[in-house]
Amino acid sequence: MIEITFIEAGGQEITVTAPVSGNLMHIGQRADVAGMLGECGGTCGCGTCHVYVEQAWLDRLPPIADDEADMLSLSDGLRSESRLACQIKISSELHGLRVQMPDLAR
Secondary structure, eight states, X not given: OEEEEEEOTTSOEEEEEEOSSSBHHHHXXXXXXXXOOOTTSSSSOSSTTEEEEOHHHHTTSOOOOHHHHHHHTTSXXXXXXXXXXXXXXXXXXXXXXXEEOOOTTO
16 A cells, blocks of 8 residues: 545645555545546546646656647646646555646636
């Protein structure tokens, strides 16, 4: 089990304990993180699981694949630390991961 902290757009932090399996989107959905919609079900077919990965964690993630980069390019609030949560596979190396949800109200 690992711990992951989601920071909602309003600043509320939700720290969850999760198994080392699946992806970040599903963990956020199970924790009822505001803004973790995942409308495509995790197929990289939408941008509704867009998160900002804290800078210290970016190098621990695999590089962005072309399909993720294409989908992110359509997202509002795109930043250098933007990723799609459905494309972040959970591993033991991600214990302590912190991600922020974009402000969808902008």
